[in-house]
Amino acid sequence: MVLVTNARLTFNSIPDGHLKPGDLVHDTSNKIDPDTVPLNGGILLKLIVLSPDPFMRTLMNSDGEPPYDLGEPINGFAVAFVVRSEVSTIKPGTHIHTFLPYQNYVVFPNADLLASLPNEAGIPWTAYVGAAGMPGQTAYMGWKEYAKAKKGDVAFMSGAAGPVGSFVVQLAKRDGVKVIASAGSDSKLKFLKELGADVVFNYKTTSLSEVLKKEGPIDIFWDNVGGETLDAALYAANLGARFIECGMIGGYNTGNVGVKNLYHLVTKSISMHGFIVTTLWPKYLEDFYKEVPKLIADGEIKHSEVVYKGFQGVEKALEDMFNGVNAGKLVAVLGDD
Amino acid sequence: MVLVTNARLTFNSIPDGHLKPGDLVHDTSNKIDPDTVPLNGGILLKLIVLSPDPFMRTLMNSDGEPPYDLGEPINGFAVAFVVRSEVSTIKPGTHIHTFLPYQNYVVFPNADLLASLPNEAGIPWTAYVGAAGMPGQTAYMGWKEYAKAKKGDVAFMSGAAGPVGSFVVQLAKRDGVKVIASAGSDSKLKFLKELGADVVFNYKTTSLSEVLKKEGPIDIFWDNVGGETLDAALYAANLGARFIECGMIGGYNTGNVGVKNLYHLVTKSISMHGFIVTTLWPKYLEDFYKEVPKLIADGEIKHSEVVYKGFQGVEKALEDMFNGVNAGKLVAVLGDD
Numbered sequence: 137m138v139l140v141t142n143a144r145l146t147f148n149s150i151p152d153g154h155l156k157p158g159d160l161v162h163d164t165s166n167k168i169d170p171d172t173v174p175l176n177g178g179i180l181l182k183l184i185v186l187s188p189d190p191f192m193r194t195l196m197n198s199d200g201e202p203p204y205d206l207g208e209p210i211n212g213f214a215v216a217f218v219v220r221s222e223v224s225t226i227k228p229g230t231h232i233h234t235f236l237p238y239q240n241y242v243v244f245p246n247a248d249l250l251a252s253l254p255n256e257a258g259i260p261w262t263a264y265v266g267a268a269g270m271p272g273q274t275a276y277m278g279w280k281e282y283a284k285a286k287k288g289d290v291a292f293m294s295g296a297a298g299p300v301g302s303f304v305v306q307l308a309k310r311d312g313v314k315v316i317a318s319a320g321s322d323s324k325l326k327f328l329k330e331l332g333a334d335v336v337f338n339y340k341t342t343s344l345s346e347v348l349k350k351e352g353p354i355d356i357f358w359d360n361v362g363g364e365t366l367d368a369a370l371y372a373a374n375l376g377a378r379f380i381e382c383g384m385i386g387g388y389n390t391g392n393v394g395v396k397n398l399y400h401l402v403t404k405s406i407s408m409h410g411f412i413v414t415t416l417w418p419k420y421l422e423d424f425y426k427e428v429p430k431l432i433a434d435g436e437i438k439h440s441e442v443v444y445k446g447f448q449g450v451e452k453a454l455e456d457m458f459n460g461v462n463a464g465k466l467v468a469v470l471g472d473d
Numbered sequence: 474m475v476l477v478t479n480a481r482l483t484f485n486s487i488p489d490g491h492l493k494p495g496d497l498v499h500d501t502s503n504k505i506d507p508d509t510v511p512l513n514g515g516i517l518l519k520l521i522v523l524s525p526d527p528f529m530r531t532l533m534n535s536d537g538e539p540p541y542d543l544g545e546p547i548n549g550f551a552v553a554f555v556v557r558s559e560v561s562t563i564k565p566g567t568h569i570h571t572f573l574p575y576q577n578y579v580v581f582p583n584a585d586l587l588a589s590l591p592n593e594a595g596i597p598w599t600a601y602v603g604a605a606g607m608p609g610q611t612a613y614m615g616w617k618e619y620a621k622a623k624k625g626d627v628a629f630m631s632g633a634a635g636p637v638g639s640f641v642v643q644l645a646k647r648d649g650v651k652v653i654a655s656a657g658s659d660s661k662l663k664f665l666k667e668l669g670a671d672v673v674f675n676y677k678t679t680s681l682s683e684v685l686k687k688e689g690p691i692d693i694f695w696d697n698v699g700g701e702t703l704d705a706a707l708y709a710a711n712l713g714a715r716f717i718e719c720g721m722i723g724g725y726n727t728g729n730v731g732v733k734n735l736y737h738l739v740t741k742s743i744s745m746h747g748f749i750v751t752t753l754w755p756k757y758l759e760d761f762y763k764e765v766p767k768l769i770a771d772g773e774i775k776h777s778e779v780v781y782k783g784f785q786g787v788e789k790a791l792e793d794m795f796n797g798v799n800a801g802k803l804v805a806v807l808g809d810d
Contacts, residue, residue, distance in 0.1 A: 362736065381738045383739055396732075398703070398718070402719065402747040402748070403749070405748045406746075406747045407746045407747070408746075408747075409738075410737070410739040410740070411739070411742045412739070412740070412741075412742045415712075415713065
């Protein structure tokens with residue numbers, strides 16, 4: 137019997153505004169024996185890739201649905217290695233992508249609905265929390281379900297250099313859509329140009345309203361930001377526009393900004409779709425795993441990732457994410473700590 | 474040659490907040506000879522029923538789309554009698570329902586796309602600007618297109634005693650939906666109960682949030698109001714809820730109230746549909762005229778109307794509408810003035 141540390145990233149305090157050191161704690165007090173821990177018909181997972189994502193911030197509020205429990209590990213998407221298995225369809229040595237508590241080892245009791253990632257395309261495991269994971273699914277499924285893109289449509293993506301936005305930019309270009317994309321730094325704008333965006337601008341230095349006035353009206357708005365950006369998009373929308381509400385990162389830390397131009401929904405027959413990607417899984421997940429890893433392996437869909445180390449890397453990545461430091465998907469890779 | 478007065482209701486000044494006397498003017502200076510006025514291949518209409526509607530207020534702002542022209546008659550829906558016709562499919566003596574300038578007589582040059590109302594159901598002409606007109610179309614088509622109602626769903630209607638809301642309440646009940654309806658007076662609540670609403674409350678004296686907490690969560694929200702009501706509905710929405718944005722009367726006079734709870738669109742996979750009823754005509758108009766006048770004649774769909782007299786009646790009706798004085802559809806009937 138060999139006990140090893142089962143380190144965890146626990147939720148220590150509800151952040152007051154931005155996430156601060158101490159709100160999450162790297163707790164190394166727990167031990168586990170991977171060889172003997174009872175599985176009760178389930179599987180034993182060792183987490184190898186963690187996925188810091190914007191929605192996590194909403195679960196840190198007391199009215200999050202469901203909020204994280206204080207003192208318990210936070211949950212998020214992850215790729216994990218199957219150490220042991222009592223489920224016939226899941227072999228030890230394969231990999232699983234699902235929503236997990238952030239700790240080294242997890243006993244997952246009801247694993248019958250999980251499936252190992254085949255990864256026939258041979259892309260890195262980190263991609264399975266990015267372009268081939270939840271952000272990629274969000275882009276792929278949200279675009280397919282709601283964009284109703286026609287060749288020649290004009291689309292605007294806010295917060296476009298993130299893992300979802302940068303995928304959506306490429307889907308839009310593949311559909312023959314003119315893409316206007318905003319981000320907050322020159323390096324992000326360069327990245328968006330490489331992805332094929334037609335018009336890119338820095339929202340910190342350029343008037344969104346003027347860009348949309350010149351390059352719009354817009355038929356599709358992929359919104360990662362909400363607030364004033366959404367207001368400007370409502371104002372610049374074409375008749376019958378589709379708005380896809382993917383996230384409102386602008387409001388996660390600072391409370392919710394009031395949106396004032398919603399009456400354009402009525403005057404312009406706009407449809408606005410919020411969505412949680414899991415509700416679209418039944419319709420699209422099989423196609424997604426058939427198509428997307430291969431598109432990534434072939435370089436047909438480009439993606440960018442920034443790799444952080446360890447549980448502390450999750451904290452740092454979340455901090456960087458809300459400060460808009462990096463383009464692409466932020467991931468945290470666990471070693472043997 | 475007999476000249477008669479062709480009175481008009483002209484747009485005189487952009488209202489500062491609520492519509493005030495003098496913003497619209499009853500102008501009797503124009504004359505017309507109905508017997509000899511050239512039709513140039515069109516038809517001559519005499520307006521008999523005018524339709525004061527909330528959207529008119531938005532066209533009185535300088536950024537209305539399109540705004541009313543100062544000094545010109547305002548436009549709105551109306552039922553008109555065909556006095557003369559040079560269009561083979563439109564017979565004199567029949568009636569037309571369309572969007573018209575508010576003056577006694579209108580020469581309508583390109584009338585080939587218009588059709589006379591058959592009125593086989595024999596309902597009053599006033600109904601053709603109400604339950605059998607644009608408000609009824611809005612209710613019928615918006616509900617069919619967007620509500621995706623299932624038996625046992627819970628729906629909330631704000632501003633429910635108006636001509637659209639009161640129709641929607643009945644459509645929801647016909648679909649087996651539990652209906653929560655709000656209005657601003659006891660007589661309106663009584664009317665809503667008669668229409669079959671399960672839960673009615675006065676939004677002026679009862680906390681909306683508490684009602685929705687007790688009777689919700691809601692699967693469908695039919696919104697005639699916007700603003701804080703929309704915020705409360707977002708908070709009380711069920712996963713996958715459908716929001717139908719029919720109007721935001723709360724903001725028409727007073728500027729737009731910021732909506733703060735839009736992030737629930739994302740967290741609850743809500744779809745929110747604004748719409749202009751004319752965009753749904755191609756899909757539903759034929760069915761509408763086949764079904765609805767008969768449902769009204771048979772008492773299967775109840776409606777309530779308040780009749781005002783003359784062009785001044787339009788002004789008074791608009792004023793009363795924004796003050797929430799009456800339930801049902803407000804109409805103005807023109808005599809021979």
